[in-house]
Amino acid sequence: MPVLVFDLDDTLYPELSYVHSGFRAVADFLSPRLGVPAETLAAGMIAEETAQGRGQVFDNVLRQHGHWSKALVAACLRTYRQHRPILSLFPDAERCLMRFADWPLYIVTDGHKEVQARKVAALHLAGRVRHAYLTNRYGRHRAKPDPHVFQLICQREGVMPEDVTYVGDNVRKDFVGIKPLGFKTIRIIRGNYAHLEADAAHDADRSIQTLDEL
Ligand SMILES: [Mg+2]
Structure with missing residues (x-):
């Protein structure tokens, strides 16, 4: 057989649908911490990924909003990897x-x-x-x-x-x-x-x- x-x-x-699903989960996580709507953050991550690739997406979005820290980047990565994708x-x-x-x-x-x-x-x-x-x-x-x-x-x-x-x-x-x-x-x-x-x-x-x- x-x-x-x-x-x-x-x-x-x-695969990109997984990436975008992960960005939405991270945006939900960051929204209350940054005081920025999740939709805005998710759109920013997708634009960043399209322009620069995946490597620095969380670093750059946190920098843009003046909230970069090593711990917060690590928390974003954890949220991304642990989210239940759709x-x-x-x-x-x-x-x-x-x-x-x-x-x-x-x-x-x-x-x-x-x-x-x-x-x-x-x-x-x-x-x-x-x-x-x-x-x-x-x-x-x-x-x-x-x-x-x-x-x-x-x-x-x-x-x-x-x-x-x-x-x-x-x-x-x-x-x-x-x-x-x-x-x-x-x-x-x-x-x-x-x-x-x-x-x-x-x-x-x-x-x-x-x-x-x-
Ligand atoms: Mg493959």
């Missing part, structure tokens, strides 16, 4: 999970394990896949491109790598570690890495524009 494995961020749902699958991901509902389905995702677990919960994926492998639970060195959790999937299903197809968006790390072992790979062209050109080692076997092509 073939096995289908999906990446999470920007493969099954838009997320939706991409429409094509929803259709795809329905279409392949009878297949053994898995998720393999890197990142902060509690954050990733909250995303899986918010997307109601627990009942739709056999398991969501959060590589971080196995140690940082098991993050992609390390093939460890893909090998766990083979053991669990009693299949060879050739029977397992991984669908992901990040050509920097999603495919390069598992391709040499025989896993099949499919790149979905969207998200932050959509415009990256990949060499033969990093690229997937096939590329698709939407999961409807799977």
Whole structure:
């Protein structure tokens, strides 16, 4: 039986929606402390992220309102990471999970394990896949491109790598570690890495524009 494995961020749902959901939680936290409406703060964070990227969003918003402190930045980060996000699958991901509902389905995702677990919960994926492998639970060195959790999937299903197809968006790390072992790979062209050109080692076997092509 073939096995289908999906990446999470920007493969099954838009990662930026998580970021914006986190900004709203931080804005609610900061609003009474800064005496600024949460809507204004959230809009400021989104504008800051669009212009400068994520690295300094909380520092810069706190500075703009004259309230920067190391402790408050840390509290913002905690609020962001611990918030319960409200997320939706991409429409094509929803259709795809329905279409392949009878297949053994898995998720393999890197990142902060509690954050990733909250995303899986918010997307109601627990009942739709056999398991969501959060590589971080196995140690940082098991993050992609390390093939460890893909090998766990083979053991669990009693299949060879050739029977397992991984669908992901990040050509920097999603495919390069598992391709040499025989896993099949499919790149979905969207998200932050959509415009990256990949060499033969990093690229997937096939590329698709939407999961409807799977
Ligand atoms: Mg991804």
